[in-house]
Amino acid sequence: MAADSISRSANGTAGRSMTWPAGLAFLGAWVALASLSGPFGTMFTQPSLLSRIAHFGICAIVGASATLLTEAGLARVIRWPGWAILALAATLAAIPTTFAARLSLEALSSTDSKVSWLTLGAETLGINLMLTFLARRLLGDGFLLRQPSHADATVVASPAAPMAAFLPPEFRNARVLAVQADDHYLRIHTDRGATLIHMAIGEAERLLEKEDGIRTHRSWWIARAALDSVERKPGRISLKLKDGSLAPVARARAAAVDAWLAAG
Secondary structure, three states, X not given: OHHHHHHHHHHHHHHHHOOHHHHHHHHHHHHHHHHHHOHHHHHHHOOOHHHHXXXXXXXXXXXXXXXXXXXXXXXXXXXXXXXXXXXXXXXXXXXXXXHHHHXXXXXXXXXXXXXXXXXXXXXXXXXXXXXXXXXXXXXXXXXXXXXXXXXXXOOOOOOOOHHHHHOOHHHOOOXXXXXXXXXXXXXXXXXXXXXXXXXXXHHHHHHOOOOXXXXXXXXXXXXXXXXXXXXXXXXXXXXXXXXXXXXXEOHHHHHHHHHHHHHO
């Protein structure tokens, strides 16, 4: 049963991550729109449609690649909300994209380009931020690189810990204590620290179904081993974890949580 859960979750996630055609279509649409409209004076510096297609194609490929690779690296080391990591990645990626845009303009323009580095950098940053969040909105988690795959799931030797397949290598032997939804990421709290992964909390709940834990809220799952105490206030219940965090209990889940607490 657990192995089947891994397979279903891995295949489902891999299905959503197989958006390279959609991503390429998105970039192609932007390149076509920019090439036809000729923004930022490129209609005059690059009167040839083919040269504009080449210019914006180069910028799109460099910008998208740099943003995705930077985001994948930042998500491993920075505990920020997903949107903040993505914004920082898009900002940093604007640096190599600006250099690529400058070289492209010099190589493909039929007239001398008078645009300054500062202006070109500001334009590149604005476009990269806009396209990054538009692509994230349209493509969802499939836009991001750090996706669990079916191949990753095969490294799990024990069906008792199917969640381990989707964690970074340094957390594969850790015990999951709590799962907290953080924008489009999940913050996985373990006995070896916390890490961020791209996954829906519903999928995490299914992977952890054999563990002694419960979904307390649309954004929280906790293990009994993480529970420290229960805080009850009029109309509200919270579970205090051993690390000091407070996991809210949704009203719709209060009865199930009380039954789970009583069973323990």
